[in-house]
Amino acid sequence: MLSLTINGHEVKVEPGSTILQAAEKLGIFIPTFCYDPQLAQVGACRICVVEVEKARALVASCCTPAADGMIVHTDSERVLAARQANLSLLLANHPLDCLTCEKTGECKLQDYCYLYGVDESDFVGAQKDYDLDDTNPFYIRDMNKCILCGLCVRICYDVNGAGAIEFINRGFDSKVTPAFDDPMEYSSCVFCGMCVDSCPVGALIPKESIRQARPWELKSVKTICPYCGTGCGLELLVKDNKVVKVRGDLSNPVSRGQTCVKGHFGIDFLDSPDRLKTPLVKKNGEFRETTWEDALELVAAKLKEVKPTEVAGLASARATNEENYLFQKLIRSLGSNSVDHCARL
């Protein structure tokens, strides 16, 4: 174990731990934009800088390993000045439409500006001026709000594997965008929505929730995705008993926050008037609602009427492997080998 001192408090951590992890252990807050514990750290945003005694410059706590005997200050004047100035620099190049911005209330830039008392930028000058990209049905990309932390790029490469977006240009003109600066629709994006979940500001906004609710009005309900048998954990954000939006559940051991397009964006069926809520039985050429008890009884009766070889079973990808196994066992035990599966959703 290594022993270091942060703001006068001693803490012991495993070798390989970062200063940020050591601070977390002490309950000391350090702001972050580009940090994500599930990814390799890049130290890009510099908001997490801290002062390490004897170090020449401030260091990024998210990617600097803790060392034995290290003396760290997370709230010195020098650190606060750097954080304030960097926030001011970000703010100078960020639209201030917080009144109507979807991210208000859960925007890290807003939270930190509040925390460090940065109410307006001292450094007025040129600003980004990009067109919105809303060419896809799922989310809007507003690169004018992007603070270039790169979380979406890393999630897309390292977690999803789609590699749909990258930085183009350099310096002040840097921008995250698909190859050839094409709209998302024409990229290799699979619309898993993980970039949307990772964005610390309002650059990536799910379309379904626009003007539906403020973050503080939403209740979080954890559930398992109903689509396929993988069983990914989802966090439903609910207002007035209506699901407004969905994000991956980071605490779920199966999916650890990962999602696909269906689980993330396929929620419009929930309140659809066409949604089936009971079994239907055809009577006189017309489907009528019925109970599960009646429906199953009807199926059982029909099965008795026909020869086993006249029975075929069709299972669903929405069921788990175990459920599908049991289903084929049921059909075979009836004496039929005609079992199939819809293969995918």
Place this chain on the structure above:
Amino acid sequence: MYEKQILICAGTGCISSGAYEVKEALDNELQKNNMEDKVRVILSGCHGFCEKGPLLIVYPEDIFYCEVTGEDMPELVEQHLVNGNIVERLLYKDPNTEQIVSNHEEILFYSKQKRLVLRNCGVIDPENIDEYIIRGGYQGLKNALDKDPSEVVEMIKNSGLRGRGGAGFPAGMKWEFAYRSQGDKKYVVCNADEGDPGAFMDRSTLEGDPHAVLEGIMIAGKAIGSDEAYIYVRAEYPLAIKRLRTAIAQAEEYGLIGENILNSGFNYKVNIKEGAGAFVCGEETALLASIEGERGMPRPRPPFPAVKGLWGKPTCINNVETLANVPLIMRKGVKWFTSVGTEGSKGTKIFALTGKVNNTGLCEVPMGITLREVVFDIGGGIRGGKKYKAVQIGGPSGGCIPESLLDLPIDFDSLTQAGAMMGSGGLVAMDEETCMVDLARYFLSFTQNESCGKCTPCREGTKRMLEILERITEGKGEAEDISRLEKIAVTVKDSSLCGLGQTAPNPILTTLRYFRDEYEAHIYDRRCPAGMCKELLSYYIDPEICNGCRACTKVCPVEAITGEKKEPHVIDEEKCIACGACLDRCKFGAVKTK
């Protein structure tokens, strides 16, 4: 048997001022006089004295001709080679004493230098390995191969050699880290991504003495236990790349690169990777990312490359000039090397001397030499008898050093204390007509353009600093701008990810430290003391001189000039946009600035 040997400098500077034409004319002339068998003509590497190029030296008498052209060759061949008379008009003339000098070692530009790393540049044919070997080449490698790797590391540590790429980190320590790192594969990387505007030390070394760099690389390889190296050289250096490729091929042919070198069991492979010219790729982690095919963006350190470098393997990365020092240390010993330089900075440093001095070019000086000696002796003082003002040392990462510090010894620590840095060796001299705010603006426009965009302070901060500097030089500076500049500069320096951002504010911080009054004059008095910032000049017409020819009224784009024909005219300062068209147009010198 040749009677004479002629070296024509074929560094990039001399080539662009016509060295190849000189060679062609000389060959023709020799052929006409049937002297091809008596006179050997060699294209050598850079001699350093680019100001006076193309350069030509006749041996064995060692006569140094400068600013020669193809048209001079008939006279040179007839007078010097046939009749034995020196062509005096082509000799060097000291700009201050007007004295004519025939031997290059007597020229102040050369006599104050100590050419150790550049010992072969301009002396040997860089495309001929034999010439390198005759002058002791590859003896250092042989010595290293006879030693235990730890002994080689120890020697470099004891030599006190510090990295010549900028920060001056002790090379021996770097080698030791890489030597101690465990790994089945290790790399040596030679950083030849020289990017400072106006700096060409590394290019000249690679072009003039490529084997010295290769030998240094292999000694480093032996020391750290590596069997493969990459030379990352910018694609804008085609001649350096060509000569490196030739040198590698020749060394392979001689068994000096390849399997079982000199029967030692040591194997080595050297690759060349051409960089696409991003300044940030000179930063070691961005350079490694670029070799790996990634976008050239720096990565956080630690882990340092010595632990986790190229493709995750322990990597020793050194600059060209650092590696070119290594064979000398291995051949001549630590004691010899440490006899040159100061306590904390051993050996020599090569500088690209440019700006308002009489002698621009490349010079290698012992550490500890004063700025005064470099500017006034080697550089021959300020051009046109103007007043010296400052030097910018270390390129866009460096800082400005004012006249009061002219006697500052040039070494890593003194320069850092003065707020500048050794950098890779750019040295720009400035006279009284250089505006220091505009100078800072120039360097910021460079770093702003080259910022990779990865980290917030550098990406956003360099842009804002540049905007403020532009505003000030355009006469639109605001009272708070100096404090804004200081605030951003300190933040960018203190919290940026890599060396580019951490040093980008240096030109601002040093000019603010030494020339704050110039900033204040721009902001409060709307005046550029050096008379350089166009928008701050106000134009007027001297009624004593103006004859009312009306020429200026016709070129003025905003009709700011009025006056009757044949009567003195007047410029309306409210309307004038200070474009300078009237000044250029007036044949009588009646239009003046204040």
